[in-house]
Amino acid sequence: MFLFLLTKLECLRLIFLLILVVISQFLQVVEIVSVIFVLGLLSLKAVECRNQHRRPELFQYPAINCRKHSALLTDFGGKGDGKTSNTAAFRSAILRLSQFASDGGAQLIVPPGKWLTGSFNLTSHFTLYIQKDATLLASQDESEWPLIVPLPSYGRGRDAPGGRFSSLIFGTNLTDVVITGGNGTINGQGAYWWTKFKSNKLKSTRPYLIEIMYSDQVQISDLTLIDSPSWNVHPVYSRDVIIKGLTILAPTQSPNTDGINPDSCSNIRIEDNYIVSGDDCIAVKSGWDQYGIKFGMPTQHLSIRRLTCISPYSAAIALGSEMSGGIQDVRAEDITAINTESGVRIKTAPGRGAFVKDIYVKGVRMNTMKYVFWMSGAYGSHPDNGYDPKALPVIRNINYRDMVAQNVTIAGNLAGINGDPFTEICISNATIEMRKESKKLPWNCTDISGVTSRVSPQPCGLLPDQKPSSDCAFPNDRLAIDDVPLKICSGGSSYI
Known part of the structure; x- marks a missing residue:
């Protein structure tokens, strides 16, 4: 009724005003929705940002010592994209964390991702923890691998007369260092180095994955190591070393x-490791010819337990050939070798000098072997022509017991040195099943x-059957390193 009292013009004005009000209300709603939408995007972005740098959930791991302080590699600019170099991030992180050495130590956590890096050095009272689903990728850029001098007990590099590339993870003159993880991976991307080595294009020795020098209280554990450029784990001139729970994999022809x-080390515990290798699964060393003799540091008091090895062209455990500082008091037990060239092999030669003595091995299971027992006094391979051929090694008191082998080509190939025989060899309770088609003695x-x-098949005349029968020696005492306990440590809290 009210509208009928208005003029036509007034009606049009009223309708226009009503339209403006509706439009205004609509625009306010759109604006509010837009703001909410933008805030939502920002919130998601913030969550995404936080997720990139989120702290890992609390986890536990066994270690010789725990740490008071923690940091993530991402706190120092690390990027786990598999493409960005993290060499500077690792070096910066460890330099910063070294400041906490006297205040409870520190741990650097590598979170899930692929972390490309060159060589970096560790510090004392420090833990490097590589989480599950985290992979360290070794750089193939040689400029990221510093050159260092040859080891004094070798006199030159192993691959070439010059120096050597620093290992991917390196440390020297350290106390209390732990390299561990939730079975995280270190991938050496070794094919690049293997190709250069085979084509004689290297002027320096290939890098190793882990090398710790002149150090004490060392733990390397619970990791997977893949495709090292050369040796995988090399403690040298060190003592009180625990190496356990490693899976080490490389092509058998690498x-x-x-x-x-272990090289010129004392008090070492190596246990619970699985190794597939292009060379010896465990190689005990102590220097090369005249350089090793002069340096004079033996590897001694070594315990090896629960090793599984696959190495078609080498040994489960090798003693030598670089043994010129001496090797003594080695205890190996509970060893499994499958498709491996030999069980325990002693390698030496005139010029090496020193000794391999007081070796005790028991509880070895072997399947598909070329040799069960192998000793060689003519291994050769010298650093240069300065060695003394009259420096003859002493090989004695070598004990093997409780061994079973199947599908074997040769039971024993034991060759000492003319005028310098290997003595006091004892083998007991060994049953060897020869390969049916084997035509060799x-x-x-x-x-x-x-x-x-109690050895079958019957050994050679130089190893007569002793009457009455008895077992070869194996020590009843324990090494000091056997009684070093591991603490349960925590990660994922107390960040700097």
């Missing part, structure tokens, strides 16, 4: 990809002496 090489022995007991 050159010199030894698994674990099961035993070949020269320049050795010792005894056997």
Whole structure:
């Protein structure tokens, strides 16, 4: 009724005003929705940003010592995209964390991702923790691998007369250092180096994955190591070392990809490791010819337990050939070798000098082997022509017991040195099943002496059956390193 009292013009004005009001209300709603939408995007972006740098959930791990302070590699600019170099991030992080050495130590956590990096150095009272689903990728840019001098007990590099590339993870003169993880991975991307080595294009020795020098209280554990350029784990001139729970993998035809090489070290515990290698699974060393003799630091008091090895062209455990500082008091037990060239091998030569003595091995299971027992006094391979051929090694008190082998080509190839025989060899309770098609004599022995007991097939005449039968020696005491406990440590809290 009211509208009928208005003029036509007034009606049009009223309708226009009503339209403006509706439009205004609509625009306010749109504006509010837009603001909410933008805020939502910003919120999601913030969550995404936080997720990129989020702290890992609390986790626990066994270690010789725990740390008071923690940091993530991402706190120092690390990027786990598999493409960006993190060498500077690792170096910066460790330099910063070294400041906490006297205040409870520090741990650097590498979170899930692929972390490309060159060589970096560790510090004391420090833990490097590589989380599950985290992979360190070794750079193939040689400029990211500093050159360092040859080891004094070798006199030159192993691959070339010059220096050597620093290892991917390196440390020297350290106390209390732990390299561990939730079975995280270190991938050496070794094919680049293997190709250069095989084509004689290297002027310096290839890098290793982990090398710790002149250090004490060292733990390397619970990691997977893949495709090292050369040796995988090399503690040298160090003491009180625990290496456990490693999975080490390399193609069986890759050159010199030894698994674990304790070198001029004392008080070492190596246990619960699985190794597939292009060379020896464990190689015990102590220097090379005249350089090792002069340096004079033996590897001694070594315990090896629960090793599984696959190495078609090398040994499960090798003693030598670089043993010129001496090797003594080695205890190996509970060893499994599958498709491996030999079980425990002693390698030496005139010029090496020193000794391999007081070696005790028991509880070895072998399947598909070329040799079960192998000793060689003519291994050769010298650093230069300055060695003394009259420096003869002493090989004695070598004990093997409780061994079972199947599908074997040669039971024993034991060859000492003319005028310098290997003595006091003892083998007991060993059952060897020869390969059916094998036409070679099961035993070949020269320049050795010792005894056997309950060994089949019957050994050579230089190892007569002792009467009455008895077991070869194995120590009843424990090494000091065997009684070092591991604490349960925590990660994921107390960040700097």
